[in-house]
Each structure stands twice: as structure tokens, then as C-alpha cells.
Amino acid sequence: MGFDIRQYNDMLKANNVSVIYSGPIWANGIDGMAEMVLKRLEFEELPRSLSMSVFSIFVEQINNMMFYSAEKELHTGAGGDTEEVSRGVFVLGVDGDAYFLQSGNVVTDSSAAILKERIDHINSMSKQELRQYSKQLLNADDSLPGSKGAGIGLVEIARRSTDPIRYIFEPYEQSLQYFTMYATVRQRGKE
């Protein structure tokens, strides 16, 4: 028997999962995923600030996966262009008035240490402090070393969430860990 789609679907429903994506993640691929998420948010008829917060977290989580995923391959297209393709899982769920966004990907031990330190640091700040911190990172000569703006991306996730960012790092293969990030936006917190 192959993969049990029906059981999988029941599990998604029971966990209030509204959109799930598992597979390749690449720079140009974000267009299709974004349209899917925007369409899903349109159905909800949410206030603009709430839907844009959810959308913004989605974009930054995808960007974060593209940057930190340890499962990366280089593909050469028909035109000879090379692009980097990462692997990851993304989930958008609705539970009552809460929108939750989860991302899952494999990271190296050293990325895990950086991510953990940055998220803990960001979680210790108030919304006003986060706004100032964003400005500080923008005005820094080269942002954080080796971060390609990823430092600002995590701050953006925290600014748009109503709850602190939660994370789990689980042992994976040698020198790798499985990183799950949870962000939550509550409608009440956005009114």
C-alpha cells in the first residue's frame, strides 16, 4: 500500500492545518507558494494588518529556510543558469482566532547554535525594542556577518507575531539537526 493520503488529510484537519507544503524551495518558486497563501488569506476576509502580518511571516520563514537549510542542491536549468534548491516543510494553520505558521528544515550544528542565540535574543525584546533593533541592523555596515539579511528576517517574524517565536532543535544525522520554528499571530492582539 502506498502513502495513505486520507489518513494524512484527517491528521491535517484534526490539527487545523490549512496549507502545507513539503518539497523543494527556491528563489523563483516563492511566487507560486505566495499566491497560494495569499488566496487562502483572502478567503478569511481578515483585517489588512493581520493578513499582511501572516503573509510577512510566511515570506521570512521561506527565506530563512532557503538560507539555513543544510539540504541544498544546485540545479542547472535549460538556459544554463544555476540555482540553489533547498528542502523544507511549511505549514499555515488556523485555530480559533490564532494563525500559526511553522517551518521545518535540516540545519548544521553551527547554524542551529546561531539560530538559537538570535531567537532567544529577539524573544527577550519588546515590540518597541524590536523596531529599534531592526533600524540598528539596517544601519550596520554589513548587517550580521554571513547573514545576508537573515538577522533582520528573524526580527521581522518577531515583530509581526503576537506570541514569542518558539523553536525545537532535534538530533538528525551526524552534525545536523532538525529545526522547527513556530510563529503565532492572534487576531485579538492585532486589533
Next chain:
Amino acid sequence: MAFFVERERTSSTPYTLVDESKGYMRLEGKCFHERVAFLFRDVNEFLAEYLAGDFGLFVFDCAIDYFNSSTTKLLHNMLMQMDKYSVGGNKVVINWLTTHDNDIMIECGEDFKEDIHNLEFNLVIK
């Protein structure tokens, strides 16, 4: 020959118009492509040379309704460069065009305005 670029919007990149002959640039739509710095390299190269010269007046209408953190960095760098050269006989005017229900763009406009010293930055909320 004067620099001219016009690109249609996609889901993740904005409508882009840069017209050197009119001293004008406009971005409109959404911008969250991960390789935004790469996609805007021609515009950045043009601006670097153009702003360092004697351009008189340059107007930038920014009507983006959402952008991601990589784009924030790109725009901030552009604004800082425009600010640096908006002196003497040269002037840059930025019109930050947004709507009253777009909290994220309003906050970002306010934050950018605080970092600017020379150019004219108009936060236009409709």
C-alpha cells in the same frame, strides 16, 4: 544614451520604471523575491553613477505595498545613497505612497524618514 528600464510586476517583484531623461523612478506592487539585490543590480549600478553626477532633481515614487527584509535592506541602501547626494544643486524627492490600513509600510516609512538628513521624504498616506 539615457538610462531607461521598465519592467512589469510579477507576484514577487514590483513594477519598475527608471527614466533618466525625466529624472524619475517608480516602484509599485509587492517585492519579496529572495534575490532582490541581484534583480536590481542594473538599477543600483545606474543610480551609483547618476547620483554622483550633476543631476538637478530626481523624484522616486515608492508605491510598494509589501516588501520583505532583504528588500528593506536594498531600499534602505538606495535611500542612504540618495540622501548622501541630495546636496548643493542636486535634490532628491522621495514620495512614500501607502494607504491608512498598511501599518507595516507606514512604520517603515517613519523609520526610514528618521535616518534621512538631506533629501525630501514625503510620507503620503491615503
